[in-house]
Amino acid sequence: MARLHVVIPALVHTFIRSKTEYPGAMVLGWLSQFAAYGSMYTAISLILARFGSLGGWVWPEIALLLSFHLLAYSLGASLSFVQFREMEEKVRIGTMDAILVKPVSTWTYIVFSGLNIGYAGHIVLALGLMAWSLTQVDVTWTGQSSLLFVCYLISAAMIIAAVMTMIGATALVWVKSNHLYQIFFGFWELARYPLNIFPLPLQLLMLTFAPLAFMAYVPVAATLGKPVPLLGDYASAAALLAGPLVTLIAMAHWRWCLRNYQGAGG
Amino acid sequence: MAIISAQGVEKTFRQPKRQSGLAGAIRSLFSRDYTEVRAVNGISFTIQPGEAVGYLGPNGAGKSTMIKMMTGILVPTAGTLSVLGREPHSNRITNAAEIGVVFGQRSQLWWDLPVRDSFDLNRHIYDIPTPRFAENLTRLTTMLDMGGYIDRPVRQLSLGQRMRAEIAMALLHDPKILFLDEPTIGLDVVAKDVVRKFLAEVNRERGTTIILTTHDLVDIEEICPRLIMVDDGKLLFDGELKHLRSALGSRRRLKLEFGTDPGPITLKTAHLVTDEGAAKHFLLDSEQTSILDVLTELGSGHDLKDVKLEEPDIEEVIRTFYKNKVQAGVAP
Numbered sequence: 001m002a003r004l005h006v007v008i009p010a011l012v013h014t015f016i017r018s019k020t021e022y023p024g025a026m027v028l029g030w031l032s033q034f035a036a037y038g039s040m041y042t043a044i045s046l047i048l049a050r051f052g053s054l055g056g057w058v059w060p061e062i063a064l065l066l067s068f069h070l071l072a073y074s075l076g077a078s079l080s081f082v083q084f085r086e087m088e089e090k091v092r093i094g095t096m097d098a099i100l101v102k103p104v105s106t107w108t109y110i111v112f113s114g115l116n117i118g119y120a121g122h123i124v125l126a127l128g129l130m131a132w133s134l135t136q137v138d139v140t141w142t143g144q145s146s147l148l149f150v151c152y153l154i155s156a157a158m159i160i161a162a163v164m165t166m167i168g169a170t171a172l173v174w175v176k177s178n179h180l181y182q183i184f185f186g187f188w189e190l191a192r193y194p195l196n197i198f199p200l201p202l203q204l205l206m207l208t209f210a211p212l213a214f215m216a217y218v219p220v221a222a223t224l225g226k227p228v229p230l231l232g233d234y235a236s237a238a239a240l241l242a243g244p245l246v247t248l249i250a251m252a253h254w255r256w257c258l259r260n261y262q263g264a265g266g
Numbered sequence: 267m268a269i270i271s272a273q274g275v276e277k278t279f280r281q282p283k284r285q286s287g288l289a290g291a292i293r294s295l296f297s298r299d300y301t302e303v304r305a306v307n308g309i310s311f312t313i314q315p316g317e318a319v320g321y322l323g324p325n326g327a328g329k330s331t332m333i334k335m336m337t338g339i340l341v342p343t344a345g346t347l348s349v350l351g352r353e354p355h356s357n358r359i360t361n362a363a364e365i366g367v368v369f370g371q372r373s374q375l376w377w378d379l380p381v382r383d384s385f386d387l388n389r390h391i392y393d394i395p396t397p398r399f400a401e402n403l404t405r406l407t408t409m410l411d412m413g414g415y416i417d418r419p420v421r422q423l424s425l426g427q428r429m430r431a432e433i434a435m436a437l438l439h440d441p442k443i444l445f446l447d448e449p450t451i452g453l454d455v456v457a458k459d460v461v462r463k464f465l466a467e468v469n470r471e472r473g474t475t476i477i478l479t480t481h482d483l484v485d486i487e488e489i490c491p492r493l494i495m496v497d498d499g500k501l502l503f504d505g506e507l508k509h510l511r512s513a514l515g516s517r518r519r520l521k522l523e524f525g526t527d528p529g530p531i532t533l534k535t536a537h538l539v540t541d542e543g544a545a546k547h548f549l550l551d552s553e554q555t556s557i558l559d560v561l562t563e564l565g566s567g568h569d570l571k572d573v574k575l576e577e578p579d580i581e582e583v584i585r586t587f588y589k590n591k592v593q594a595g596v597a598p
């Protein structure tokens with residue numbers, strides 16, 4: 001699609017216009033997210049202050065892990081979560097049919113006609129915590145390692161958007177798919193902690209079928225030079241490749257679901 | 267070159283068999299047991315550029331399914347389908363730029379925004395040059411009398427106003443084909459009339475090919491010279507509305523009233539169904555037979571008082587037809 005540079009801003013503009021009717025609700029949403037994550041992180045820091053470390057990670061390192069987790073999640077989810085959670089509804093009431101007859105890529109249309117600006121609170125908190133933790137951890141930053149860190153972040157955000165897309169796409173064939181998000185968020189919560197504290201089967205699962213270890217733990221461990229179970233020296237390369245790989249799988253799944261879309265009758 | 271061509275198109279929906287209870291629900295997740303619904307069953311037709319075709323059939327006949335296949339939303343299970351020379355599903359996005367689609371039962375407008383904003387977004391999505399967009403917008407707004415509400419949020423509009431906006435939106439990019447799935451559903455008489463006149467004019471003046479599904483024969487009378495009738499996924503009739511009656515096997519009745527009972531009468535042009543002595547009822551076997559033919563055959567010498575020809579109402583014909591659900595194809 002050659003005209004995406006025109007269509008995407010137009011979609012985002014239209015979507016934001018349709019939301020700004022309720023500015024109060026939006027600001028309140030940001031504040032409550034900020035408070036929810038802030039208090040949870042405070043609790044984790046207090047626990048760590050008592051026990052010293054978690055799986056060999058001290059508080060500033062855990063803070064980097066938490067902020068990376070939240071930032072990658074917010075970036076990926078703003079492109080996907082609400083849009084694809086509504087997929088069930090889109091299929092059921094037929095909005096999906098209307099989107100399918102537009103001359104732009106269906107994925108692009110869905111993503112940018114619902115770009116979630118509600119994640120601003122998450123992003124501010126994550127950036128603040130990350131800025132602080134980066135000054136505390138023992139890493140020597142070079143141009144190359146900074147670039148690598150940004151690439152890890154992009155790869156991690158891709159995993160989130162790809163997995164959300166796959167779950168949403170499933171609604172095209174099964175009509176119902178929202179229960180899968182609950183499974184996703186189960187693993188997502190575990191992905192906030194160092195992987196090595198979990199039993200081996202769970203470690204394996206989170207490095208393969210539920211690849212959320214790559215959304216924070218693997219790249220942050222690689223940055224900090226910490227040993228990564230099962231991956232060892234390949235941690236850095238795996239963190240970089242995981243996003244593109246999961247994205248490719250998601251694209252194939254998305255196409256398959258579109259081919260097998262049945263609509264919802266009527 | 268046909269603009270749309272369907273050859274033996276089929277669509278079968280598969281749904282996993284529902285089993286009761288929790289154990290059943292879990293079992294059905296893994297089972298390969300499906301209920302199959304054949305929504306479209308071997309439909310063939312071709313449509314030339316500039317035609318206006320009405321697609322008629324009872325609930326569940328497979329009309330929406332056919333529209334969804336022609337617009338590339340659904341993939342046919344079998345048969346070949348070509349729209350604008352391309353296979354619709356694999357060329358969905360390319361074709362989308364050259365077709366317009368209106369779903370009577372669902373809106374494509376942005377609910378919280380003025381109508382104008384949805385139009386403007388379409389200008390970008392369809393890459394419509396600004397002068398052409400301005401010209402089309404003015405023309406469509408005038409023709410559909412939308413000036414009074416184009417700047418109002420869609421959620422405040424009446425169904426009739428919204429439907430006019432939906433149709434206008436589908437035409438802003440000058441599509442070659444306009445598909446409409448029940449565009450007049452739920453509209454009042456006046457609104458229906460506006461929509462029908464408008465569509466007929468778009469077809470006539472701009473040469474836009476129109477395919478619309480409907481339950482309302484008046485839509486077809488006023489917009490579509492050609493009718494395709496389907497039932498149970500099969501094609502029943504393809505031709506002009508006025509030929510439908512004979513195709514469905516419904517014949518005109520002729521009543522002859524005599525001053526005195528002329529005794530038994532047998533005719534080649536019509537056959538007797540009820541004989542009440544002085545009043546005799548005949549059925550005309552062919553659409554081509556005129557009253558004059560019958561009277562000529564009858565000849566003079568009878569004390570004929572009155573002649574009455576009863577054309578069965580087409581709605582009535584279709585209603586009885588749906589009731590009887592004759593399965594055999596009766597396409598002429």
Ligand SMILES: Nc1ncnc2c1ncn2[C@@H]1O[C@H](COP(=O)(O)OP(=O)(O)OP(=O)(O)O)[C@@H](O)[C@H]1O
Nearest residue numbers: 262263264265266279305325326327328329330331
């Ligand atoms: N997604 C689906 N899954 C299963 N069956 C479906 C699906 N969509 C349609 N059907 C079935 O296919 C048949 C044809 O449906 P379709 O919606 O095409 O009918 P229709 O002619 O548009 O009817 P109506 O006049 O009620 O709109 C129906 O029996 C319907 O139940």
Ligand SMILES: [Mg+2]
Nearest residue numbers: 266329330331
């Ligand atoms: Mg329908």
